[in-house]
Amino acid sequence: MPSSSPLSVQPPPQNDQHHLQTVLDSARPFLRGDLESIDEKLPSLVAVLRSVGAGECWHKHGSFLDHLVDTYRILKLWKAQDSVCLCGLFHSAYSNSYVNLAIFDPSTGRDVVAKLVGEAAERLIHLFCVVPRQSLIHDDLLFHYSETELLEHLKFSEISVRNAKERGVFDGEEGWRKKLNCVLPSDGVVVKHIKNGEDVKVSRRLVAVFLMMTMADFSDQIFGFQDALFENYNGRLEFKGNNVAGGLWPGDGKPGLWMNSISRMGALYSLIVREEEIFVEERKRACGDHDHDHDHDQRDDEDLELVIPPVFENCTKILDAGDQIVARDLYWEAVCDVSKRGLERTEELLLRCVEKNPFVGEPHVVLGQVYLGKMMFEEAEREAEKGLRLILEWGSPWDKRMSWEGWVAWARVLVMKAKEKSWPQTAWGILNLGLVK
DSSP states (O other): OOSSOOBOOOOOOOOHHHHHHHHHHHHHHHHTTOHHHHOTTHHHHHHHHHHTTGGGSEETTEEHHHHHHHHHHHHHHTTOOHHHHHHHHTTTTTOOSSOOOOSSOTTTSHHHHHHHHOHHHHHHHHHHHHSOHIIIIIITTGGGOOHHHHHHHHHHHHHHHHHHHHHOOOOTTSHHHHHHHHHSOTTOEEEEOTTTOOEEEEOHHHHHHHHHHHHHHHHHHOBHHHHHHTTOTTSSOOOOOOOTTTOOTTTTOOBOSOHHHHHHHHHHHHHHHHHHHHHHHHHHHHHTTOGGGGGGGOOTTTTSOBOOOSHHHHHTOOOOHHHHHHHHHHHHHHHHSHHHHHHHHHHHHHHHHHHHOTTOSHHHHHHHHHHHHTTOHHHHHHHHHHHHHHHHHHSSOSSTTSOHHHHHHHHHHHHHHHHHTOOOOSHHHHHTOOOOO
16 A cells, blocks of 8 residues: 555646646547547446436436536546546435435445446445435534634645645644544544434545535536525525425526535635645655555545645635625626626626636636627637636536536637637627637
């Protein structure tokens, strides 16, 4: 067993153009439906899911099959390891604490699924389906931290990791570490199986993986419909409401108010990763290169990689709940009332929107089109590229009235036209757009 555990390593700084090309290259197989180049088994796995009816099952933003494939795509673009991505592809296939979607019988179908995805991925899938995820992620973890506390702990934890790696300083009494070990001990937690009530041991790394998977899961499926259903008017996604009569699907299509919640999940995930980095460094210094000396000290699931999603500036920022609401409403006013407001007012609304919420791409893309209409080509290129990069990094759309693929294609059209310094001046010219290079 290696002397250090798989952990995320932050990529070196890249210029914007190079980074944009890199994320586009990663996304292109998904855009072209070239699933075999992503994983040679992927086409057959999707076919199996389709054959057992996943495409017939309703899911919040379409079909269950669409959601499973989308979740896989997000995790793959976030560089998660294969077993985690495959867990995303089958993540509710036995049903779970959120949804009734048992397309495989957990009492008879586990061997079938294991033969499809491998035992490591099937174990993750099964655990994901039997743990009480709402209480584990929200009640037992997320709701124990205020936003101020999370931000302070992110700052202190960065210093702690640097001190550990550069100076060999390991202070387990630091406030942020004591708090984290209080809510999520280093040896994991025990939860109750949602169906039979038996104890289920969940390692810390597995909790972290499920936290990241929940970020991907929520980003793909939550839009305004759920806000109405749970009366999420403060934007904190606390699931306190119960507006069954008013939560009419699909609602008005507004972007959902989920970003504050998963930005907090991302911050908490970063704290777990940093604590694990310190643990690995401390053990490495104590044991040197002699792996056998610390075999007895191995913890569960150390082969699970903890990669940092690229969203919210690599999970180091939290979007204020109020800013999230203001930004969403500014965007909605801009895109829905442009004929009444005019381009100048629309530009103003979108600029205020991206100031309040700089973490989503669609407002930048729309702003890019506004600038193209005003023949402001440099500004259009800047905004369209920024929007394209963000949408590619998310792997899912924020404005779910259009697909992720549609937003990527449109943003690329805008970038191309901005570089060409041309934009149609007729309605037929707009309809003629489509080719991207």
